[in-house]
Amino acid sequence: MSGKPRLTYLNGRGRMEPIRWLLAAAGVEFEEVFLQTKEQYDKLIKDGVLLFQQVPLVEIDGMKMVQTRAILSYIAGKYNLYGKDLKERALIDMYVEGISDLMQMILMFPFSPPDAKEKNLDSIKEKATNRYFPVFEKVLKQHGQDFLVGNKFSWADVQLIEAILAVEEKIPAVLSRFPQLQAFKTKMSNMPTIKKFLQPGSPRKPPPDDHYVETVLKVFKR
Amino acid sequence: MSRKPKLYYFNGRGKMESIRWLLAAAGVEFEEEFLETREQYEKLLQGGSLLFQQVPMVEIDGMRMVQTRAILCYIAAKYNLYGKDLKERALIDMYVGGTDDLMGFIMMFPFLSAEDKEKQCAVIVQKATSRYFPAYEKVLKDHGQDFLVGSNFSWADVHLLEAILMVEEKKSDVLSGFPQLQAFKARISSIPTIKKFLEPGSQRKPVPDDKYVETVRRVLRMYYDLKAN
Numbered sequence: 001m002s003g004k005p006r007l008t009y010l011n012g013r014g015r016m017e018p019i020r021w022l023l024a025a026a027g028v029e030f031e032e033v034f035l036q037t038k039e040q041y042d043k044l045i046k047d048g049v050l051l052f053q054q055v056p057l058v059e060i061d062g063m064k065m066v067q068t069r070a071i072l073s074y075i076a077g078k079y080n081l082y083g084k085d086l087k088e089r090a091l092i093d094m095y096v097e098g099i100s101d102l103m104q105m106i107l108m109f110p111f112s113p114p115d116a117k118e119k120n121l122d123s124i125k126e127k128a129t130n131r132y133f134p135v136f137e138k139v140l141k142q143h144g145q146d147f148l149v150g151n152k153f154s155w156a157d158v159q160l161i162e163a164i165l166a167v168e169e170k171i172p173a174v175l176s177r178f179p180q181l182q183a184f185k186t187k188m189s190n191m192p193t194i195k196k197f198l199q200p201g202s203p204r205k206p207p208p209d210d211h212y213v214e215t216v217l218k219v220f221k222r
Numbered sequence: 223m224s225r226k227p228k229l230y231y232f233n234g235r236g237k238m239e240s241i242r243w244l245l246a247a248a249g250v251e252f253e254e255e256f257l258e259t260r261e262q263y264e265k266l267l268q269g270g271s272l273l274f275q276q277v278p279m280v281e282i283d284g285m286r287m288v289q290t291r292a293i294l295c296y297i298a299a300k301y302n303l304y305g306k307d308l309k310e311r312a313l314i315d316m317y318v319g320g321t322d323d324l325m326g327f328i329m330m331f332p333f334l335s336a337e338d339k340e341k342q343c344a345v346i347v348q349k350a351t352s353r354y355f356p357a358y359e360k361v362l363k364d365h366g367q368d369f370l371v372g373s374n375f376s377w378a379d380v381h382l383l384e385a386i387l388m389v390e391e392k393k394s395d396v397l398s399g400f401p402q403l404q405a406f407k408a409r410i411s412s413i414p415t416i417k418k419f420l421e422p423g424s425q426r427k428p429v430p431d432d433k434y435v436e437t438v439r440r441v442l443r444m445y446y447d448l449k450a451n
Contacts, residue, residue: 051357052320067319074312093292098274
């Protein structure tokens with residue numbers, strides 16, 4: 001028994017990716033179990049390990065945690081990435097929730113029908129450049145610090161760098177009007193734990209492809 | 223000077239209702255400003271008080287908080303409804319995540335096409351009775367305590383009661399296979415602050431009607447139907 005957190009999910013980004021990012025950013029090593037067949041998933045349900053019959057599942061500190069948000073909050077709290085008091089936590093929560101709304105659009109994108117893909121891509125671009133990125137550009141500009149909250153590295157910073165890179169994969173020039181975010185991206189990418197996570201061979205998963213979409217539909221078919 | 227929290231939203235349940243429940247359960251009085259016109263919403267936007275251009279927005283302790291989950295977490299922690307340590311918080315977060323997903327199905331209901339509404343009603347009942355209620359029934363049965371987490375009243379209990387009542391509005395006998403949840407419902411409903419919130423004249427909002435849907439569509443210029451998931 002290694003004591004490392006163990007992640008159960010498909011072999012791809014999906015809802016587990018922010019968890020991989022946060023653990024990696026905190027310098028925490030983890031193991032992964034990949035769901036590849038419906039039978040594996042049905043067995044997990046039958047064994048009663050999935051509280052709401054869903055993954056992500058993270059086995060950590062004797063708990064079988066489900067619900068992405070709950071898992072992320074626990075990791076952030078445990079590894080001191082959740083601010084120093086209630087008000088900093090409130091800011092981190094607001095920023096993380098906003099970014100999460102943007103990431104939700106990216107998460108759903110591979111599953112949109114072919115004739116909706118262009119519209120959805122435009123939507124992602126519009127929301128990123130008009131709603132979300134301007135907020136964080138302004139936050140960073142106003143306090144002039146390296147990190148979003150409390151002058152200290154937190155979950156909010158990890159979530160933002162993940163989102164920036166994910167949007168850039170779809171819209172390469174998306175940061176062109178956001179100098180603060182460009183500088184932020186460089187700084188975060190150079191932090192040792194994140195730099196390591198961005199290198200080949202890390203647990204970071206590639207952008208979803210057709211094979212991933214196929215696997216999702218197969219495993220979760222009811 | 224302690225000001226009451228002030229809630230900015232439509233005059234209806236939507237995403238603000240869980241916040242009303244939690245403040246009420248904590249015995250915290252609050253004020254409300256109801257969005258009725260597009261002009262009001264644009265004024266809020268121009269004034270810069272909506273971080274991501276969205277409501278709910280709650281003015282509390284000098285902050286203009288947005289994002290329902292962030293607001294709920296803050297209230298829960300401030301009023302000691304978030305467990306005593308990280309592990310209890312983890313359990314509360316997991317349970318609230320489940321009830322949140324369940325209530326999400328109900329929240330989108332008024333904005334679905336007529337055809338999707340019928341299907342969605344069945345989905346809500348099916349998910350409640352085969353996925354969510356069994357989980358909470360088991361939690362209560364296994365530890366035999368009055369509250370979901372750590373033998374203390376918490377956010378998780380408030381959220382579950384809210385979800386139970388919402389599903390019952392769709393199918394009144396939905397708790398028939400769940401004796402623990404029936405007892406839970408009776409217990410939590412009789413907590414003084416909750417009992418008060420359940421009485422007529424409280425700030426609890428009624429089931430969404432056509433007027434509510436019309437107001438939301440008009441203010442947000444959301445004239446399309448949502449897609450059921």
